[in-house]
Amino acid sequence: MLCKILDENKVSFIRAETLRQAKFDKCSAAKSVGQLLFDVVCLCESDNKNQDLEFLKFMVPNENQMIFIKTKLQGWGYLSNSFASLPNDFSTGSREFLLALGWVIYQQNFIDKIIKRRPRPLHQDLVKFSRKKPDALRSSEELTNSNCDNHLCLKERIQYHMMLTGKLRMSLRRLYSSYQQLTNLTNTIHQTTEGVHLQLGLSHLTPLEVHVLRYPSSLKKMLQELEKDNLELAHLLEWKQKENVFWEWMGSVLSAHIEDQSQSRASSAASCYGNALPEPTVYLPVPEDLGQQVKSARDHLRDVILRHEDEMSRVEQIVQGKKISTVETEVHKMHMDKELFEVTLQLRSCGIGEEKSLHESCNSEGTKESAASERISTTSSSFSGGNKEFMSPYAARAVRQEALMIAVNKEISTLKEKVEKLQTDLQRMQLQNMQEVQSLINMDKNVICIQPRSLKHFYE
Amino acid sequence: MSIITLQLGQCGNQVGGQFFSTITDDISARTTGVSPKENKQYIDKSLETFFTQSEAPDSRDGSPSLPKARAVLVDMETKAINQTMLQAKKSGKWVYAANQGFSQKRGSGNNWANGFCIHGPNSQDHVMNLVRREVEKCDRLGGFMSLLSLAGGTGSGVGAFITQSLRDEYPHSFILNQVVWPYNTGEVIVQNYNAILTLSHLHDTADALIVMENDSLHKICAQLLNIKNISFADINHVIAHKLASVLQPCQAKEGTSHTACDLGFLLERLVPHPQYKLLTVKNIPQMSDVAKEFSVYQWPGLMRNLRQMLISDAPMEEGINWNIRPVAFRTESGHNCFNRSLSTLLVLRGRDISGVSTDMFNDPAIYAPWVSSDLSFCVAHQPRLFCEYEQAAALVSNSQASVRPLDRILSKAWTMFSSRAYVHQYLRHGLSEEDFLDSFISLEKVVASYNNL
Numbered sequence: 001m002l003c004k005i006l007d008e009n010k011v012s013f014i015r016a017e018t019l020r021q022a023k024f025d026k027c028s029a030a031k032s033v034g035q036l037l038f039d040v041v042c043l044c045e046s047d048n049k050n051q052d053l054e055f056l057k058f059m060v061p062n063e064n065q066m067i068f069i070k071t072k073l074q075g076w077g078y079l080s081n082s083f084a085s086l087p088n089d090f091s092t093g094s095r096e097f098l099l100a101l102g103w104v105i106y107q108q109n110f111i112d113k114i115i116k117r118r119p120r121p122l123h124q125d126l127v128k129f130s131r132k133k134p135d136a137l138r139s140s141e142e143l144t145n146s147n148c149d150n151h152l153c154l155k156e157r158i159q160y161h162m163m164l165t166g167k168l169r170m171s172l173r174r175l176y177s178s179y180q181q182l183t184n185l186t187n188t189i190h191q192t193t194e195g196v197h198l199q200l201g202l203s204h205l206t207p208l209e210v211h212v213l214r215y216p217s218s219l220k221k222m223l224q225e226l227e228k229d230n231l232e233l234a235h236l237l238e239w240k241q242k243e244n245v246f247w248e249w250m251g252s253v254l255s256a257h258i259e260d261q262s263q264s265r266a267s268s269a270a271s272c273y274g275n276a277l278p279e280p281t282v283y284l285p286v287p288e289d290l291g292q293q294v295k296s297a298r299d300h301l302r303d304v305i306l307r308h309e310d311e312m313s314r315v316e317q318i319v320q321g322k323k324i325s326t327v328e329t330e331v332h333k334m335h336m337d338k339e340l341f342e343v344t345l346q347l348r349s350c351g352i353g354e355e356k357s358l359h360e361s362c363n364s365e366g367t368k369e370s371a372a373s374e375r376i377s378t379t380s381s382s383f384s385g386g387n388k389e390f391m392s393p394y395a396a397r398a399v400r401q402e403a404l405m406i407a408v409n410k411e412i413s414t415l416k417e418k419v420e421k422l423q424t425d426l427q428r429m430q431l432q433n434m435q436e437v438q439s440l441i442n443m444d445k446n447v448i449c450i451q452p453r454s455l456k457h458f459y460e
Numbered sequence: 461m462s463i464i465t466l467q468l469g470q471c472g473n474q475v476g477g478q479f480f481s482t483i484t485d486d487i488s489a490r491t492t493g494v495s496p497k498e499n500k501q502y503i504d505k506s507l508e509t510f511f512t513q514s515e516a517p518d519s520r521d522g523s524p525s526l527p528k529a530r531a532v533l534v535d536m537e538t539k540a541i542n543q544t545m546l547q548a549k550k551s552g553k554w555v556y557a558a559n560q561g562f563s564q565k566r567g568s569g570n571n572w573a574n575g576f577c578i579h580g581p582n583s584q585d586h587v588m589n590l591v592r593r594e595v596e597k598c599d600r601l602g603g604f605m606s607l608l609s610l611a612g613g614t615g616s617g618v619g620a621f622i623t624q625s626l627r628d629e630y631p632h633s634f635i636l637n638q639v640v641w642p643y644n645t646g647e648v649i650v651q652n653y654n655a656i657l658t659l660s661h662l663h664d665t666a667d668a669l670i671v672m673e674n675d676s677l678h679k680i681c682a683q684l685l686n687i688k689n690i691s692f693a694d695i696n697h698v699i700a701h702k703l704a705s706v707l708q709p710c711q712a713k714e715g716t717s718h719t720a721c722d723l724g725f726l727l728e729r730l731v732p733h734p735q736y737k738l739l740t741v742k743n744i745p746q747m748s749d750v751a752k753e754f755s756v757y758q759w760p761g762l763m764r765n766l767r768q769m770l771i772s773d774a775p776m777e778e779g780i781n782w783n784i785r786p787v788a789f790r791t792e793s794g795h796n797c798f799n800r801s802l803s804t805l806l807v808l809r810g811r812d813i814s815g816v817s818t819d820m821f822n823d824p825a826i827y828a829p830w831v832s833s834d835l836s837f838c839v840a841h842q843p844r845l846f847c848e849y850e851q852a853a854a855l856v857s858n859s860q861a862s863v864r865p866l867d868r869i870l871s872k873a874w875t876m877f878s879s880r881a882y883v884h885q886y887l888r889h890g891l892s893e894e895d896f897l898d899s900f901i902s903l904e905k906v907v908a909s910y911n912n913l
Contacts, residue, residue: 156830159733163802163835166732170667173632174724181461181600188599 033097102250462598465531469615470540472607477544482700484553493845505709533561568613572654573889575617603634603723611642611651616658627665637666641673652873660899668731671862676775702741705854710842721840738862773799773861801859810851863910
């Protein structure tokens with residue numbers, strides 16, 4: 001019964017005999033029951049997420065089917081160790097599959113979903129109805145064929161891709177105009193059939209209805225489809241009535257399973273007693289090293305706690321210390337204020353005293369300085385007089401510097417005088433020598449003397 | 461699926477009139493070569509594409525009303541439009557819809573700037589209204605086909621402007637421009653300027669340009685059709701024949717499924733690359749009506765000729781240079797030794813087309829190296845005879861063929877421009893020298909990219 005429904009609704013094809021075999025955990029049935037389970041799970045999943053069924057099936061590669069099933073089932077809450085430990089190649093465990101199947105059918109309201117998905121032949125699209133078979137998409141092999149030009153250089157590849165993009169753009173435009181045409185024509189049909197209607201809620205005929213009216217031969221096809229649909233719906237109704245039979249049978253499967261399990265446990269307990277425990281079941285969707293991860297995470301947490309324990313205790317101590325000293329701080333504060341006040345007072349008095357002493361020292365310095373400057377030069381009398389009394393240290397320093405400068409200048413001028421005096425001496429001596437030479441020349445007539453040019457001016 | 465034709469300028473209007481009468485001639489041909497039912501389908505499809513038909517019979521005598529061309533006629537002078545409309549009415553097979561023409565009193569005086577900057581903006585609203593009226597009559601707008609010449613002022617100037625407006629108004633539509641290349645020796649002194657300005661603008665806005673060279677058309681008339689005194693009507697006849705042979709209904713085979721080879725399909729196959737938009741059409745065989753009855757052709761021979769026409773860039777099947785071979789060798793300047801293509805579309809019409817081998821067009825050697833074989837070549841079939849030809853093949857190619865004349869025009873225009881000859885005529889109407897330079901640059905780019913194919 002279930003098989004018929006499944007087949008009719010394009011979910012999967014399976015024979016009742018196979019299910020019966022699965023009840024007795026025959027390995028031969030595992031493959032097909034597993035496939036069935038996959039299809040059922042896919043359908044539920046696509047329904048939950050509103051995805052395309054074909055697309056979903058296409059997305060899951062064959063070798064991952066089992067993993068997909070386990071992930072989904074555990075996501076929905078089917079946590080059976082023995083199911084999770086099944087191998088991934090559909091080789092054994094047909095009864096486990098069967099149990100899981102029963103669980104999914106009940107838990108996900110599988111039959112309701114099927115009913116919801118059913119296409120309604122009266123409302124289907126005209127295009128779907130009139131076309132015999134949908135054009136199969138180009139096979140992937142053909143697609144790879146056109147993609148085999150990896151030997152091109154970059155520039156050429158860019159050109160090629162530009163071309164493909166352009167083609168795509170053109171195709172989109174064509175598609176767009178076709179869609180416009182479809183809309184346009186549908187609108188025309190709706191307008192011209194205004195007032196006649198076969199369906200509630202519409203005031204016009206649909207394109208499909210017009211098509212059937214226009215070509216009566218297609219009525220036969222329509223009738224066939226409706227009859228088929230009727231039959232399928234009747235089957236679904238029947239299922240609703242006889243559902244309990246299936247569940248009773250499922251119950252028997254479950255009891256057989258439990259019986260088996262207890263037997264095997266007893267036997268394994270008898271045989272493997274003292275041996276190592278049986279291997280822990282692999283819980284697939286969870287990563288393999290989960291235990292390690294948990295352990296490392298725990299270690300890490302402990303480390304962090306240990307590392308920060310000292311700091312925490314210190315912080316606690318500080319907090320406690322703070323608590324105790326709140327009273328003391330008040331006292332300290334008062335003490336501090338008092339001291340501060342005294343110090344300021346002292347400072348003030350000190351300040352006055354210092355001011356006085358500063359004045360005195362400044363004065364004395366000023367006098368000393370002025371004395372020195374007077375000693376060096378009698379002309380520098382700028383700071384003799386009344387302002388001598390009130391002189392800041394800066395002024396004093398300036399005065400000192402000025403005095404020094406004057407002294408230096410004086411020295412320089414004396415040196416210059418000396419140089420000048422020496423030069424005049426030199427000139428005088430040169431002149432003297434010249435005269436002596438001249439007299440010598442005059443004395444002897446045989447000597448012709450040519451004066452050096454540098455000395456010429458002496459003769460002028 | 462309908463194509464709206466825009467007839468721009470004197471040349472465009474004359475070509476348009478000839479185009480529609482060629483199509484009606486083809487539709488009403490006596491020998492069809494197919495069953496009446498198939499013929500009916502063919503006629504319906506063709507009429508739907510190019511004409512509108514009202515269901516109501518003609519009021520006077522009760523006969524079904526004549527098909528009306530889906531066309532908008534634009535010219536700045538009334539003469540050409542009136543003449544074309546009159547000829548259409550005289551044919552008794554089809555008419556232009558009333559009020560689908562737009563004309564003014566003064567022409568553009570062969571000045572592109574006058575058309576583009578003055579007449580274009582002035583007439584834009586009116587013309588676009590006419591276009592909208594035609595578009596609303598279509599179930600599905602397949603695209604626009606503009607017919608214009610490059611030499612004149614109205615066709616080129618207003619045409620370029622209207623094409624731009626079309627692109628703005630209908631951004632998702634297909635726009636095909638058929639341009640008539642002026643004679644080398646030229647009737648108009650500024651034709652090179654006009655051509656340069658038009659081409660550069662159309663290359664930016666239109667999806668594809670079908671190039672028809674007056675010189676080669678003239679040769680076809682003289683040698684194949686044996687016409688002594690060649691008039692523009694004869695040349696237009698050849699243009700219309702070429703266009704119709706491509707655009708009449710046919711089925712393209714793509715993979716396992718058949719799709720109608722409509723304008724969108726044509727452009728999708730031929731001009732997917734935005735930098736390559738120049739198309740040329742080569743027909744085989746072409747002959748006068750008298751010779752048609754006495755000639756017998758075989759498909760393999762026709763295919764061989766057509767392929768060599770493609771490779772050697774010959775306008776017709778006589779006088780093909782058979783020495784040119786598709787070799788990978790290039791000259792020192794980087795030019796190919798033969799006419800290399802980006803993509804081609806072969807339309808076969810007539811008897812026994814199912815057995816025709818088209819493998820020789822699938823040779824990757826005649827295409828650019830980076831084009832994969834499924835993009836480069838496509839073939840379309842139509843078992844119905846075309847214009848009573850037993851066999852007819854039309855090859856539309858996106859190839860280097862149009863580069864040579866373009867290069868020639870460019871250099872001529874540049875020589876003129878460098879001495880600023882006649883430029884003031886254009887500046888007077890609001891064009892600047894930068895516009896000239898931009899056009900030169902964009903066309904030089906086109907030439908360069910075709911040369912690098």
